[in-house]
Amino acid sequence: MALLELRNVHTYYGKIHALKGISIMINQGEIVTLIGSNGAGKSTTLRTISGLLTPRQGEVLLNDKPIHNIPAHEIVKMGVAQSPEGRKIFPRLTVLENLELGAYLHDTRSDAYQNDLDRVMTLFPRLRERVNQKGGTLSGGEQQMLAIARALMTRPRILLLDEPSMGLAPVLVEQIFEIVQEINAQGMTVLLVEQNALQALSIAHRGYVLQSGEIVLENQAKALIEDPMVQKAYLGLE
Amino acid sequence: MVAEANVSKQNLQRQRTLQTLRTVFMPLGQLLLFIVGSAAVLGLIVVVVAFFLSRSDPKIMQTAIAILPQVMIDGMVRGFLFATIALGYTMVYGVLEFINFAHGEIFMVGGFVGAGVAYLLMQWGLLSTLPWIVFIVIAIVMGMTVSGLLAMATERVAYRPLRNSPRLVPLISAIGMSLVLQDVVRLIATSSPLGFNARFETPNFGKPFQIASIPLGERAIPVQISPKAVIFIVAAMLMLLALNYLVNATRLGKAIRAVAQDRATASLMGINVNQIISLTFLIGGALGGAAGVLFGMNIGTVNPYMGFIPGLKAFTAAVLGGIGNITGAMVGGIVLGFLEAFVASYLSLFTGGAFSGASYADIAAFSILILILIFRPEGLLGESTTQKV
Numbered sequence: 035m036a037l038l039e040l041r042n043v044h045t046y047y048g049k050i051h052a053l054k055g056i057s058i059m060i061n062q063g064e065i066v067t068l069i070g071s072n073g074a075g076k077s078t079t080l081r082t083i084s085g086l087l088t089p090r091q092g093e094v095l096l097n098d099k100p101i102h103n104i105p106a107h108e109i110v111k112m113g114v115a116q117s118p119e120g121r122k123i124f125p126r127l128t129v130l131e132n133l134e135l136g137a138y139l140h141d142t143r144s145d146a147y148q149n150d151l152d153r154v155m156t157l158f159p160r161l162r163e164r165v166n167q168k169g170g171t172l173s174g175g176e177q178q179m180l181a182i183a184r185a186l187m188t189r190p191r192i193l194l195l196d197e198p199s200m201g202l203a204p205v206l207v208e209q210i211f212e213i214v215q216e217i218n219a220q221g222m223t224v225l226l227v228e229q230n231a232l233q234a235l236s237i238a239h240r241g242y243v244l245q246s247g248e249i250v251l252e253n254q255a256k257a258l259i260e261d262p263m264v265q266k267a268y269l270g271l272e
Numbered sequence: 273m274v275a276e277a278n279v280s281k282q283n284l285q286r287q288r289t290l291q292t293l294r295t296v297f298m299p300l301g302q303l304l305l306f307i308v309g310s311a312a313v314l315g316l317i318v319v320v321v322a323f324f325l326s327r328s329d330p331k332i333m334q335t336a337i338a339i340l341p342q343v344m345i346d347g348m349v350r351g352f353l354f355a356t357i358a359l360g361y362t363m364v365y366g367v368l369e370f371i372n373f374a375h376g377e378i379f380m381v382g383g384f385v386g387a388g389v390a391y392l393l394m395q396w397g398l399l400s401t402l403p404w405i406v407f408i409v410i411a412i413v414m415g416m417t418v419s420g421l422l423a424m425a426t427e428r429v430a431y432r433p434l435r436n437s438p439r440l441v442p443l444i445s446a447i448g449m450s451l452v453l454q455d456v457v458r459l460i461a462t463s464s465p466l467g468f469n470a471r472f473e474t475p476n477f478g479k480p481f482q483i484a485s486i487p488l489g490e491r492a493i494p495v496q497i498s499p500k501a502v503i504f505i506v507a508a509m510l511m512l513l514a515l516n517y518l519v520n521a522t523r524l525g526k527a528i529r530a531v532a533q534d535r536a537t538a539s540l541m542g543i544n545v546n547q548i549i550s551l552t553f554l555i556g557g558a559l560g561g562a563a564g565v566l567f568g569m570n571i572g573t574v575n576p577y578m579g580f581i582p583g584l585k586a587f588t589a590a591v592l593g594g595i596g597n598i599t600g601a602m603v604g605g606i607v608l609g610f611l612e613a614f615v616a617s618y619l620s621l622f623t624g625g626a627f628s629g630a631s632y633a634d635i636a637a638f639s640i641l642i643l644i645l646i647f648r649p650e651g652l653l654g655e656s657t658t659q660k661v
Contacts, residue, residue: 107539118536118537124529124534131526135543142523
């Protein structure tokens with residue numbers, strides 16, 4: 035059964051038709067990637083799932099329950115977490131405060147919270163060194179780690195990652211993707227939006243290719259890497 | 273291993289408590305520093321100017337020194353007034369980047385509620401029998417409740433529907449709201465026994481405290497502080513402390529700060545942004561209401577248009593301190609209060625009476641606004657906007 039499903043979703047920014055009938059399915063335990071160029075509608079898709087945008091037509095289903103008319107803060111409660119594009123950490127709050135906000139819906143005096151905190155600090159040891167530092171003073175890679183850790187603190191069932199590789203050095207990108215795989219191995223379902231198609235496809239199970247607001251291809255990740263159209267347009271291979 | 277983990281957990285806990293204490297008390301330290309600092313700087317300027325002027329008229333120096341302590345006390349009372357009102361402007365600006373120009377009216381409504389409570393208590397014959405502290409608590413709590421709820425309602429009715437329109441639109445709506453509130457209160461006041469200029473009855477607080485007496489020739493100039501002023505300062509300090517705690521050390525405060533920094537991302541954390549914005553108006557309005565009660569009590573009368581000038585000055589204070597910055601609003605209020613008190617008392621003395629009268633204090637306050645906007649728009653404690661990314 036699909037954990038998350040988009041059925042014929044149309045989203046607009048004012049008069050601009052950004053998503054033109056998108057259908058996506060993510061099964062429990064999968065890493066699914068959504069690749070495409072700038073302005074294809076990748077972030078719009080994630081923002082629609084998270085409830086920051088409301089589709090004008092179509093449905094977003096979480097465990098077969100429609101969530102597209104529910105406000106963003108309620109969707110978080112239902113187990114959908116997003117690490118947004120550009121990381122969007124709170125720059126004037128400390129690392130710990132950022133993480134506490136991730137756990138806003140949970141009791142921060144509970145043992146469960148302490149366990150969550152230990153878990154993300156083990157995944158990202160750099161954060162433990164910087165607990166009391168302001169978010170804005172972290173490096174790009176550290177901010178990305180914080181953004182993912184903060185999303186994990188909400189105790190999601192599905193993690194939406196928007197361009198985690200953006201603006202990072204190749205070594206860091208590799209590191210982040212390894213951690214995403216590790217999180218997935220622990221049982222987390224991941225929807226990964228990326229411009230870095232090769233990296234994304236190499237860790238994903240399945241992938242979708244988005245072009246001008248429409249899905250033009252969908253397949254197993256391995257098959258997509260071999261696809262001539264993907265190779266030409268997104269991998270720079272002839 | 274387990275023991276080690278426990279130790280580190282304890283350490284983390286202790287670190288966090290320390291951090292909390294620091295974030296709660298540091299702004300107050302800063303505030304104290306600015307109180308002492310601005311008093312010292314302005315005092316020094318006065319002494320230097322008086323020194324030069326005293327060559328022609330030796331009495332000027334004597335008088336200047338003699339009235340100095342009283343001016344400082346007045347400055348502090350004014351400063352705390354502006355600070356408590358400025359907090360409402362700055363909190364709302366922090367979360368919405370919008371100047372709530374109706375905030376001066378929220379303050380005025382607080383004053384009327386206080387006067388109304390006092391009137392009722394007097395009618396029931398309770399005013400003179402109630403202990404004064406009980407009276408103050410009742411008046412302030414009532415003023416805070418009504419003003420807070422009113423501020424929340426204005427947001428709901430006049431600002432929220434315009435949340436996504438161009439910035440100028442809610443600003444105009446706020447000015448409209450301000451006029452509506454003024455005239456609705458005028459209507460209610462004039463058709464009630466309170467009247468347009470409502471007297472703010474108070475129990476007898478006793479005689480002013482005599483702090484010192486400074487000899488000036490044959491006379492002695494008393495340095496007094498009225499009990500009302502003491503109440504004002506104490507109440508304002510308590511509110512500032514409570515607000516600091518709320519914003520820096522509670523879950524709600526963290527949510528407010530998160531919403532202020534990035535609304536969309538805050539909602540991705542499960543924060544109900546609309547609710548937090550409402551609560552911000554409630555808190556800011558309640559502080560304004562309390563300031564209104566204290567102010568009305570201090571001057572003894574309230575009227576429907578009394579919120580306008582203090583509102584503008586508190587806005588000036590908020591800009592002076594760095595709009596959006598809570599400590600900044602307090603500091604800005606204090607600095608502006610001192611400045612006004614000094615201008616009001618010394619300008620006349622130093623110009624031989626050519627520029628006498630408190631109205632010159634207004635000129636000083638608004639000149640500050642203009643100068644700040646030209647030379648340091650981010651304010652005393654504000655961060656420059658480029659850092660906000």
